Amino acid sequence: MEIKGTANFFERVYEIVRQIPEGRVTSYGAIARSLGAAGSSRMVGYAMRAAHRANPPVPAHRVVNRIGVLSGKMAFGSSTLMQQLLENEGVEVVDDRIVNFRAVFWDPQEVISL
DNA sequence: GTGGTGACGTATA
DNA sequence: GTATACGCCACCA
Numbered sequence: 001m002e003i004k005g006t007a008n009f010f011e012r013v014y015e016i017v018r019q020i021p022e023g024r025v026t027s028y029g030a031i032a033r034s035l036g037a038a039g040s041s042r043m044v045g046y047a048m049r050a051a052h053r054a055n056p057p058v059p060a061h062r063v064v065n066r067i068g069v070l071s072g073k074m075a076f077g078s079s080t081l082m083q084q085l086l087e088n089e090g091v092e093v094v095d096d097r098i099v100n101f102r103a104v105f106w107d108p109q110e111v112i113s114l
Numbered sequence: 115g116t117g118g119t120g121a122c123g124t125a126t127a
Numbered sequence: 128g129t130a131t132a133c134g135c136c137a138c139c140a
Contacts, residue, residue, distance in 0.1 A: 009136095009137070010137085010138095028122055029124090032122085032123085032135095038123090039122095039123075039135055040122090040123095040134090040135045040136060040137090041122040041123050041124095041135080042121090042122050042136075042137090043120095043122090043135075043136060043137060043138095044121085044122075045121040045122055046119095046120060046122095046136085046137065047137085049120075049121055049138095060121080064121080066122075066123065071122080082121095
C-alpha cells in the first residue's frame with residue numbers, strides 16, 4: 001500500500017523524527033534521503049517549521065542541519081529552549097552547535113531498515 | 115492560478 | 128576551512 005499524497009509528506013517526516021532516540025540527533029538531509037526526497041531537504045526543514053502543528057508534537061529539537069547547528073532554534077519561541085532541551089537529553093551544545101555531532105548522529109535508515 | 119519564501123544540501127572555486 | 132550559486136517543491140498570501 002502506498003499512500004500517495006503530498007499532504008502526507010509532513011506526516012512522514014514527523015514519524016521519522018518521533019523515532020529519534022533520546023540523546024540522539026539527525027539531520028534534515030538524512031531524513032529527506034530516507035523519504036526518497038534527497039535533494040528536497042528544504043521540505044524536511046519546512047515540515048519541522050510546522051511541526052508544532054503536528055499531533056502529537058514531534059521532538060523537533062533533535063533535528064539539526066548537516067553541520068549540527070541549531071538552525072531552527074528560533075522556531076521554538078526561545079533561542080535557548082532548543083539548546084536547553086538537547087542538553088537535558090545529554091547532548092552537549094556550544095555556541096548553538098552540537099559537540100561531537102557525529103557521535104550523537106542518528107541515521108533514520110537504521111529503523112527503516114528494520 | 116501565480117509568486118515569494120524557506121529549521122537545507124550539494125556543487126564549484 | 129569560507130564564499131557564492133543553484134535546485135528542490137510544499138506551504139501561504
